[in-house]
Amino acid sequence: MLEIRDLHASIDGKEILKGINLTIKDGEVHALMGQNGAGKSTLSNIIVGHPAYEVTQGSIVFNGQDLLAMAPEERAHAGIFLSFQQPVEIPGVSMTNFMRAALNAKRKAQGLEPLNATDFLKMMRERRKIVELDNKLANRSVNEGFSGGEKKRNEIFQMAMLEPTFSILDETDSGLDVDALRIVAEGFNKLRTPQTSALVITHYQRLLDYLKPDIIHVLIGGQIVYTGGPEVATMIEESGFDQFIR
Amino acid sequence: MNNNKKNISSSKTDNSSPSGEVGRGVAAIQYIDLYRECRDMIAEHSASLLNAPREQALADFERLGFPTQKEERYKYTDVAAAFAPDYGLNLQHIDIPIDPYQVFRCDVPNLSTSLYFVVNDRFYDKALPKAMLPEGVLVMSLLEAAVKYPELIGKYYAKQARTHKDGINALNTMFCQDGLFIYVPKGVVVTRPIQIVNILRADVDLMVNRRVLIVVEEQAEACVLFCDHAIDDHQFLTTQISEVYIGENAHLELYELEETHVKNHRFANMYVDQQRSSSATIDSITLHNGLTRNRTDVTLSGEYAETNMYGCVIADKQQHVDNNTLIDHRVSNCQSNELYKYVLDDEAVGAFAGRVLVRENAQKTVSQETNANLCATDTARMYTQPMLEIYADDVKCSHGSTVGQLNEQALFYMRQRGIPEAEARMLLKFAFAGEVLDSIKMEPLRDRLHHLVEKRFRGELSKCEGCRLCK
Known part of the structure; x- marks a missing residue:
């Protein structure tokens, strides 16, 4: 599904990623753990094509396509989704219009007709339930006046609407209470299929207890220094990141 | 019409004219000369009430000339430059061949x-809508009203729009021969909105x-919608002076929508006087234009009056x-x-100067003023004051006021969800302007404006909708 080779990247001339190699296969959930400033968010931003980051070396191939040559919206149409660490508020743009524009743009890219209003609203209703998102929120402007937890739930709701094949959860657990964390994680699990995969970025084991990743990577200083199974989360929880610093 | 119009160019070459003093500028002098040459003709095709203030207006205009950019209220628009070219004037009241019902389909x-x-400055009375107005309500030619209802017109005409300080008021008062009169008598509630379509129509630059x-007497209510269109591909220059009186406990909603073309120049001064416990909603929307300068002065004369003033400007190309x-x-x-709120694209120039004056005895005043602007390109300019x-x-x-660009984070967020960049930009601009449109109380108009603004941002509204040119 996703193959990252020798990826170097910088922002404002400062090198953040120093040769990342990462392969994620269909159906796999990988977790990426690491200290603040290690480059976790940089990696996720580069996968989705944030214009502030510059790739200086390396490649990312997504289902056979050269991802780095594609515009952010093209990557989205190809099936890539990012659950933002800090979802953006967009006053004046209703969730409904926003979702409709996003969904129909994707359908257009796939050669499909736009969804009619009835089917679209029905879909909104159904998918909302996955993360128990209130109808009132769906009628508001995008993320405006949403609590931290609601914003994160809204991210997973959008994921449910857009049905990506590869999702990145960038610290989706940050700022969530226990109940909200459970709702978000269970929502994500409901959306998993053998054809979808994900990269989960987190500091904590708590989220991973729900998501049960297949593989965990440790990112330090812009490089993946350790890769292992679910036990890595426990190692980090018990002894921190120092054990991985050579 | 060509043969009968008075063209400014005939007087412009006469530099030996006694009015040719230095200081007022050539643009002003040509209008002074034209007025002197045509004052009888102007008067003949108007009414004595409209003729009465002309000579004083001339004296004022001779003294003032066109406002320069050194004057505080005219800082951002070069008035004289707009008035300098040759325009024809239809001072002889020649009939303009037009059937507005044919060229205009309601938008x-x-x-x-x-x-x-209203075609140019004349109220079109050849085919009036079937009377749907309550008894006593008048919507008619100002010229005709000045003859038929001299007491009413005499009481209100040229009282607020004084000529001694504003050159454009003076010029308009010198030359205006007709226009529109709306009268809502005491206690009458006009439920159906009154829509006035101003059509600029000419075979030459005009x-x-x-x-x-507009007079809304005490306890009366009305809603008036003005739509400005220019249907011919000529240069137009309009001066429009509006005087609005809102009596005690009266309520007026006034919407002005400009949808003209890039060769249009609009100088509109509006004066509103509000009596005790009255309310006014004044919405000014510039959807497409050339050069527009709107001045709106509201005087709160009676206690417990309320004013809501909204403006929405969408400009691109070199619109001003x-x-x-x-x-x-x-x-x-x-x-x-x-x-x-302004959304400026390309090399458009926007200016907003809003002064709120709270006089010494105006205790317990509650006032809020906001101007927010979006410059979508590096070359668009906004002046806000x-x-x-x-x-x-x-x-x-x-x-307070703000000038900013599109929110890059929001833009990226939308693109990550698959919304193409151009569409995302459009949605953000639309969302920005939407706040003003939401203030429109008339629901069908609000819906329609949402639609028109969206089309405008999509670039599908290059001239104006509903006009012959665009069909």
Whole structure:
């Protein structure tokens, strides 16, 4: 599904990623753990094509396509989704219009007709339930006046609407209470299929207890220094990141 | 019409004219000469009430000339340059061949209005809508009203729009021969909106000096929608002076929508006087234009009056939109609320100067003024100047303005969800302007404007909808 080779990247001339190699296969959930400033968010931003980051070396191939040559919206149409660490508020743009524009743009890219209003609203209703998102929120402007937890739930709701094949959860657990964390994680699990995969970025084991990743990577200083199974989360929880610093 | 119009160019070459003093500028002198040459003709095709203030207006205009950019209220628009070219004037009241019902199809579906047309400066009375107005309500030619209802016109005409300080008022008062009169007598509630479509129509470049007088007496209510269109591909220059009186406990909603073309120049001065416990909603929307300068002065003369003033400007290419407002709190316990939003693209220039004046005895005034602007390109320019002048000590007032670009984070967020960049930009601009459109109380008009603004941002509205040119 996703193959990252020798990826170097910088922002404002400062090198953040120093040769990342990462392969994620269909159906796999990988977790990426690491200290603040290690480059976790940089990696996720580069996968989705944030214009502030510059790739200086390396490649990312997504289902056979050269991802780095594609515009952010093209990557989205190809099936890539990012659950933002800090979802953006967009006053004046209703969730409904926003979702409709996003969904129909994707359908257009796939050669499909736009969804009619009835089917679209029905879909909104159904998918909302996955993360128990209130109808009132769906009628508001995008993320405006949403609590931290609601914003994160809204991210997973959008994921449910857009049905990506590869999702990145960038610290989706940050700022969530226990109940909200459970709702978000269970929502994500409901959306998993053998054809979808994900990269989960987190500091904590708590989220991973729900998501049960297949593989965990440790990112330090812009490089993946350790890769292992679910036990890595426990190692980090018990002894921190120092054990991985050579 | 060509043969009968008075063209300014005939007088422009006469540099030996006694009025040719230095200082007022060539642009002003040609109008002074033209007036002197044609004053009898102007008067002959108008009414004595409209003729009465002309000579004083001439004296004022001779003294003032066109406002220069050194004057505080005209800082952002070069008036003389706009008036300098040769325009024809239809001073002889020649009939313009037009059937507005043919060239204009109403742009606002589901909006049931009493529809009237003003062609250039003349009220079109050849085919009036079937009388849907309550008894006593008048929507008619100002010229005709000045003859038929001299007491009414004499009481209100040229009282607020004084000529001694504003060169454009003076020029308009010299030349205007007709226009529109709307009268809603005491206690009458006009439920159906009155829609006035101003059509600019000419076979040559044309100057129009139009006058509007609106009187809403005590406890009366009305809603008036003006739509400005220019249907011919010529240069147009319009001066429009409006005087609006809102009596005690009366309520007026006034919407002005400009949808003209890039060769149009609009200088519109509006004066509103509000009596005790009255309310006014004044919405000015510039959707497409050439050069526009709107001045709106509201005087709160009676206590407990409320003013809501909104403006929405969408400009691109080299369009120029300058809104200049004054809300004068003369008495206590009044409220005013002002919100103007601009979205500027390409090399468009926007200006907003809004002054809120709270006089010494205007205690308990509540006033809020906001101007927010979006410059979507590096080359678009916005000048903003919110002004708050308070001489009373027990008031609640605020003012502020912002100029910014599209939110890059929001833009990226939308693109990550698959919304193409151009569409995302459009949605953000639309969302920004939407706040002003939401203030429109008339629902079909609000819906229609949302639609028109969206089309405008999509670039599908390059001229104006509903006009012959665009069919």
